[in-house]
Amino acid sequence: MTPNKENFIKAIYELGGDHSVISNKKLVNNLSISAASVTEMNARLLKEKLISHVPYRGVKLTSSGIRIAHQLKRKHRIWEVFLFEKLGYDWNEVHADADLLEHVSSDLLIERLNDFLDEPKFDPHGGVIPNKDGSLPETSTFPLTDVGTGKPFKIKEVDDDKEFLNYLLEKDIQLGDRYTLTDVEPFDGPITLETPEGRQITIGHKAAFKILVDYVTE
Amino acid sequence: MTPNKENFIKAIYELGGDHSVISNKKLVNNLSISAASVTEMNARLLKEKLISHVPYRGVKLTSSGIRIAHQLKRKHRIWEVFLFEKLGYDWNEVHADADLLEHVSSDLLIERLNDFLDEPKFDPHGGVIPNKDGSLPETSTFPLTDVGTGKPFKIKEVDDDKEFLNYLLEKDIQLGDRYTLTDVEPFDGPITLETPEGRQITIGHKAAFKILVDYVTE
DNA sequence: ATATATTTTTAGGATATCCTAAAAACGTTC
DNA sequence: GAACGTTTTTAGGATATCCTAAAAATATAT
Structure with a gap:
């Protein structure tokens, strides 16, 4: 798993790829890469069974893909809490650095950071922090x-x-x-x-x- | 600058490349990559004027190269202090995670982390933390x-x-x-x-x- | 339903990084 | 200083990622 693939999975997830098929076009716009690169990355993730693919229609995350997306969200959001609460970042500043840190964070690091932050339930934007196992806490929003x-x-x-x-x-x-x-x-x-x-x-x-x-x- | 190049510069520095010429052999052993890859990376860093190269002899960091090495050490050691003091890592556990984090740390992040840690002077092994501008504090060890x-x-x-x-x-x-x-x-x-x-x-x-x-x- | 527009895929390259194997340069030893 | 051993470089490939341009498939609009 590379930072690139992780970002691709995250993009699919954020566009709704956990429940519906996402077109290449949407990924092109979201990731600012060429259509050819999307096709190529789809092929790679398909081979790893992280997405399913309907040709000329788009892609959808498999359950493994969704679990990985949730675990990335967990890392991202725990870092956001840290940057916001401990380092004094503003609400709207945390995203960029969290986006880099999430890809180099071992499970050990995240769990210790989580303890250090007293197991926060939400990030600074109110986003719920997924569980360690990649499941999502219930919310009613x-x-x-x-x-x-x-x-x-x-x-x-x-x-x-x-x-x-x-x-x-x-x-x-x-x-x-x-x-x-x-x-x-x-x-x-x-x-x-x-x-x-x-x-x-x-x-x-x-x-x-x-x-x-x-x-x-x- | 990529994580790879950064690690290469760090390796040269740690082998003494700030003051003496380092052979490819030493870099091969230190980085566990092939001799061919070392030659190739040397060519790249040479083009960027971060090292000087004497063919068949080895490489040495230029002043820009040294400054970059110091700034990387700064990032690495500030992260080590964080992992050790705040997250409860052991003395001998901090290195691996710090090695990953240092490559994705913006200057802003490092300076805020430095403030959060009350501007530490040394890392958990006693290594002096270089200054923000890439210079080294005096030590008498x-x-x-x-x-x-x-x-x-x-x-x-x-x-x-x-x-x-x-x-x-x-x-x-x-x-x-x-x-x-x-x-x-x-x-x-x-x-x-x-x-x-x-x-x-x-x-x-x-x-x-x-x-x-x-x-x-x- | 056919022409046009859009989207996706394929084809063919570019770069960064890695490799192995062969060739070239250097060093050492008698 | 010639022969051997070591180190470095070169040659030629592999993979991951990116691209542009052309071809193929799909969608839309009259």
Whole structure:
């Protein structure tokens, strides 16, 4: 397993390759490599039985592939917690270094780091940290686009993308914030939230989809 | 700069390539790669002006090469301090993981880690941590083989090699220990030390050479 | 349903790294 | 200083990764 293959598997996973078939095109855009390179890498991962492949359709992770993706996510997110909590990185700075560190982290290192950090359950963006064995803890979050009007909810997780995180900073939307939905425009139109203090924030449908929430249970 | 090239430069440095010409043979043994690969890598580093090369003689680091070697040592040793002090690694366990981490550590990461660790001056084996700019702090240590009889001295630094560290553990020789020399056999023969409590320890010449000491100043 | 556009694959190369085997240079020894 | 042994270099390949350009397959649109 090389850093390259690992990044490829991660990309497939992040595009939904654990449950649906991902086209080469999507991987080309996501990884910024040529279509030919995607075909080639597919062939390699196929040989290792980490993906299944429908010619001219795309690829999907096998169960081994999913397990590897989860273990990478575990490493990545544990590093993010370290960089954020111990080294004082900002919310939107942690991703790049974690992306490098995850590929050179022995299991021993990750487990000791995990202990050192007191076994965190979530990374700085609210992403759940997979278990050591590659399984995923249960979560009950769903996209902000699926929230019903009136019911109060909390921001539980946001997309781990530097530009998106900067946007949220601008809009002053933070992990743990509590809102109610006041307006949803049809045809994937903008969504308006209201803070308990009555401040209104309007964001687009795409941005809302990158925010995971859960209803407040009182 | 790739991890491979970095390791090559480190190997040259560790074999003394900052001050003398290192033969391909030595690099072949040290890096466990073929002679042909050494010739090839030499050509690459030569093109980048990181080494100078005397055909059929060997290579030597240029000043840029030395600076890079020092910066790598800095990264390596700061990681070692982290693994040892924060993650509870043993003295002889830190090397392998530090060797991987050093190649993916941005300057930002190293400086923040350095702050987090309170700017350590030495790694867990007593190795001095080079400065950020690639220069070396002054030290006054010298090999145990050069100690004179009678004068008390302290163990300041030991070779960062797993097997050697295990040997020292067996012999119960630790960083900071204070000894006097009681016997040196000629022809690179064994050297006998005595603790303040009168316990005697005998080690070979080669092992003694891997231990750096300094006289106790009282 | 046929033409056009898009996507995927194949073909053919480039570079970095590794290798083995053969050739060339150097060193050593009588 | 010629012969032998060692070290270095060269020659020729292998693999992983990347690429561009052309061909093949699929999707779309009139």
